[in-house]
Amino acid sequence: MTLLSVKDLHVSFRTEAGLVEAVRGVSFSLGRERLGIVGESGSGKTITGRSVLRLIRPPGRISAAEMTFDGIDLMGASEKQMRALRGQRIAMVMQDPKYSLNPVMKIGAQLTEGLRLRDRVGAAEARAKAIAALEAVHIRDPERVMEAYPHELSGGMGQRVMIAMMLIPNPDLLIADEPTSALDVTVQAEVLSILDNLVRSRGMGLIFISHDLRLVARFCDRVLVMFKGRVVEELEARHLMQARHPYTQGLLNCLPRIGGPRAPLPGLDRSADWARG
Amino acid sequence: MALIEIENLSVTYHVGGRSIRAVEDVSLSVAARESYGLVGESGSGKSTILRAICGLAPVSGGRIRIAGAPVKTPRGKAFSRHVQMVFQDPYGSLHPRHTIDRTLAEPLAIHGIGDTDARVVRALDDVGLPPAFRFRYPHQLSGGQRQRVAIARALMLEPEILLLDEPTSALDASVQAETLNLLNRLRAEHGLTFLMVSHDLAVIDHMCDRVLVMQHGRAVEELSRAALAGAQMTTDYARTLFEASADRMLEV
Numbered sequence: 451m452t453l454l455s456v457k458d459l460h461v462s463f464r465t466e467a468g469l470v471e472a473v474r475g476v477s478f479s480l481g482r483e484r485l486g487i488v489g490e491s492g493s494g495k496t497i498t499g500r501s502v503l504r505l506i507r508p509p510g511r512i513s514a515a516e517m518t519f520d521g522i523d524l525m526g527a528s529e530k531q532m533r534a535l536r537g538q539r540i541a542m543v544m545q546d547p548k549y550s551l552n553p554v555m556k557i558g559a560q561l562t563e564g565l566r567l568r569d570r571v572g573a574a575e576a577r578a579k580a581i582a583a584l585e586a587v588h589i590r591d592p593e594r595v596m597e598a599y600p601h602e603l604s605g606g607m608g609q610r611v612m613i614a615m616m617l618i619p620n621p622d623l624l625i626a627d628e629p630t631s632a633l634d635v636t637v638q639a640e641v642l643s644i645l646d647n648l649v650r651s652r653g654m655g656l657i658f659i660s661h662d663l664r665l666v667a668r669f670c671d672r673v674l675v676m677f678k679g680r681v682v683e684e685l686e687a688r689h690l691m692q693a694r695h696p697y698t699q700g701l702l703n704c705l706p707r708i709g710g711p712r713a714p715l716p717g718l719d720r721s722a723d724w725a726r727g
Numbered sequence: 728m729a730l731i732e733i734e735n736l737s738v739t740y741h742v743g744g745r746s747i748r749a750v751e752d753v754s755l756s757v758a759a760r761e762s763y764g765l766v767g768e769s770g771s772g773k774s775t776i777l778r779a780i781c782g783l784a785p786v787s788g789g790r791i792r793i794a795g796a797p798v799k800t801p802r803g804k805a806f807s808r809h810v811q812m813v814f815q816d817p818y819g820s821l822h823p824r825h826t827i828d829r830t831l832a833e834p835l836a837i838h839g840i841g842d843t844d845a846r847v848v849r850a851l852d853d854v855g856l857p858p859a860f861r862f863r864y865p866h867q868l869s870g871g872q873r874q875r876v877a878i879a880r881a882l883m884l885e886p887e888i889l890l891l892d893e894p895t896s897a898l899d900a901s902v903q904a905e906t907l908n909l910l911n912r913l914r915a916e917h918g919l920t921f922l923m924v925s926h927d928l929a930v931i932d933h934m935c936d937r938v939l940v941m942q943h944g945r946a947v948e949e950l951s952r953a954a955l956a957g958a959q960m961t962t963d964y965a966r967t968l969f970e971a972s973a974d975r976m977l978e979v
Contacts, residue, residue, distance in 0.1 A: 490899040491870075605769070634768035634926065635971040661899065704904035706933030708972060709956030714911065715904035715933070 453623060453655045454480040454502065458515040461497050461506060461679075472497045472510075474679040480623070484649060484656040486666035486687065488701070489676035495659045498676070499625045502657070503540055504532055520622065537564065541616035545628040547608025551600040558596030561615055583614040587644050606637035610644065617648060623655040631660070642669055663690070663701050675701070728795055729756035730920050731763075731780070731888060736789035738775050738944075749775040749784070751944045759887070762914065762921040764935030766928055766968070772944035773924045774815075777890045780922075781812055793888070804838060811881035815893040817873030821865040827851075827876050828861045834883045850879040854909060871902035875909065882913065889914075891923040895930065907934060928972040932956065940965045 461473040473494040478485065489495045501512050504524065517524040519540065522531070536542075544550040552560055561580035565571040571579070577596070584592035587610040600608055609629060616624060626645065630638040646669065649656045660666050666673055667690040675683040675698045683695040693699050700718040738750040750772040757763040765773040778784040780791055782802040791798045793809055814820040821830055831847045840846070848858055854875040865873055874894060881889060894910065895903040907930065914921060925931050931938050932955055940947040940962070948962045960966050 490901065636768065636967055639971045663900070701900055704901045706904075706907065706929045708929050708932045708969070710929075710933065712933070714908040717905050717908070718901035 451481055452479050453482060453520055455516060455518050456502070456514060457517070459498065459501055459517065460513045461494070461501055462511050464509045464511070472679055473501065476674075476676070476679075476681050478674055478681070478684070480655050480657065482622075482653050482655050483672065484646075484658060484670040486658045486660065486670035486673040487676060488660055488663050488666050488673060490661060490701075492678075493676040494679040495661075495676050496627055499542070499627050499657055499659050502623075502625060503536055503542060505536075505542075537616075537621070538568075538619045539621050540623045540625065541619070541621040543609075543612050543616050543624065543626040543629045546632045547600065547603075547605060547612055548632075550612060551608060553600055555599075556596070557598050557600065557603070557611055561596070561611070561618065564615075565618065579618060580614075583618050584611070586617065586648065587611075587614045588640070589614070604637075606633050606641060609633060609641055613641070613645060613648075617652075620652065621654065623657070624649065625657045625659070627659045628661070629658075630665070631662075638665075663698075664705065730759040730761075730794055731755075731757040731922060732790075732792040732795075733776070733780075734790045734792075736776065736779060736791065737787045738772070738779050738784045739787035740785060749944055750779065752789070753939075753941070753944075753946045754789075755939055755946070755949070757920060757922055759920055760914075760918055761937070762923065762935045764931035764938035765922070765924045765941060766926065766931050766938055767941035767947075768926060768968075770943070771941040773941050774892050775944075777812060777892050777922065777924055780810065780890060782806075807834070807886075808838070808884050809886055810888045810890065811884065811886040812890040812892065813874075813877050813881050813894050816897050817870055817877050818865075818897070820877055821873055821880075823865055826862050826864055827868075830865075830876065831861075831880055831883055834880065838884060840884075846883065850883060853882065853913065854879045869902075870898050871906060874898060874906055878906075878909065878913070882917070885917070887918070888920045888922065891921060893925055894923070896926065903930070910934065928955070928968060940968060 457477045459473055459476045460471065463470045463472060476498055487495045487498060500506055504512065506512050514525055558580060561583065562576035565576040565579060580596065581592045584595055589595050589607065589610055603611065630641050633641060658666060658670055667687045670687045673685055673687050673690065674681050675695065677697050683693060683698045685693060693702065703716045704718060706715060733753065733755050736750055736753045737748065740747045740749055753776060765776060767773045775784050779786050782800060798806060828847055831850055832843050835843050835846060847861060851858055851860060856872060856875055868876065895906050898906060913919060923931065923934055932952060937949060937951055938955060939949045942964050948960055948965045950960060950965065958969060960969060
């Protein structure tokens with residue numbers, strides 16, 4: 451069953467230097483599966499993720515032939531309808547907990563704010579739900595974390611708090627924008643396995659945005675590779691090593707490997723036909 | 728004789744009445760023309776060691792010797808002729824209101840070295856930037872180009888030792904490859920000695936002959952390149968780091 455369907459998505463920004471087309475005709479569909487979007491900086495992967503929630507500020511403009519989520523037309527929806535979707539049914543985890551949590555609000559208050567205001571849940575019940583959410587992301591002493599401010603948490607803890615926050619309303623679709631890029635490798639592995647378990651056990655759809663092809667390959671079912679606002683290749687994650695497109699191959703080959711040869715790393719040829727236009 | 732010798736180095740920061748041991752009792756030695764890696768997670772003290780060598784961290788114990796001579800405090804001009812550092816973030820390490828020309832010419836002016844014009848042009852050429860970049864500002868350059876400028880700046884005084892603090896972690900994968908290739912070429916051409924910090928074992932493995940694994944400010948294990956490739960680590964932590972290394976994810 452298709453949860454999200456995007457056809458011919460364009461996002462452009464009118465700047466002083468002229469029209470910048472960040473996304474140029476991206477199409478994909480997503481069931482209750484894990485889709486990875488990979489690309490280097492400026493490829494349009496983050497803008498694509500944000501477009502689904504219509505979180506593009508002017509002068510940015512979104513247009514699409516079709517963008518539907520669970521039968522709802524996202525392009526035609528009113529701002530009020532979008533607000534009802536955001537967080538409740540489509541949630542987004544941002545890259546850096548340092549900037550995405552409110553620095554002057556305790557974690558407990560941030561976790562329960564939505565429940566209290568939007569769902570009119572009582573204080574005790576909201577607190578119980580928040581603690582359960584923290585336990586679901588493997589935070590050992592949730593009582594202490596509830597009383598902590600964001601600066602008192604490590605990066606890995608902060609990221610887990612953000613994931614917990616997004617999971618409280620039990621969304622159908624989670625968009626994770628580089629959720630582990632700010633973390634150390636061992637913490638990264640832990641956060642990913644938590645995310646993976648939650649997505650599987652709750653049957654959510656996941657869009658996982660990352661610059662790291664290797665990470666996406668291991669974590670997702672399907673991968674979209676983006677370059678200059680276009681999808682250059684779509685493939686099953688387990689067949690990544692058989693990638694056909696020169697850009698995907700280039701991205702894979704330019705990474706050093708433990709025990710690999712000392713020869714200069716192959717660079718990306720940006721002069722080929724596919725890279726133009 | 729080793730070019731860089733660090734013996735029982737400890738670094739302690741004093742913050743608001745508390746003291747924090749960032750580095751505890753770490754020893755290492757790097758031979759001339761060797762490339763030595765420091766790997767660990769954030770807070771492991773790897774960058775602090777580089778900062779301590781440059782006199783940018785409060786050393787509370789141990790000795791640092793460069794080419795057999797103990798370093799002086801403050802480090803002084805002679806030190807800068809021998810040792811230079813390249814920082815992680817090329818967005819933060821270049822003066823935003825100085826042209827590339829001024830950034831590259833400044834060390835020459837400080838050290839009273841003439842022939843500025845030719846040296847700046849040669850330095851840009853060395854790191855693969857066109858001469859036209861000379862009169863640009865950092866904001867007109869991409870991240871990879873900025874890091875090339877930062878490397879060119881570090882090489883202006885023709886040092887023997889480059890301290891590299893995560894030189895590619897802020898860059899895209901393809902730009903990282905270009906920058907690593909550049910560093911390897913410069914090391915061969917100029918006979919440089921590298922002390923390089925990274926959180927990425929694969930990058931360290933590609934660049935370094937030996938690597939020291941660090942955790943919580945302490946040295947955990949030193950590995951040769953062959954031992955790393957053969958997964959012959961003896962400590963649990965080094966193994967955990969190895970298993971979690973991103974490049975292994977494709978094998979699974």
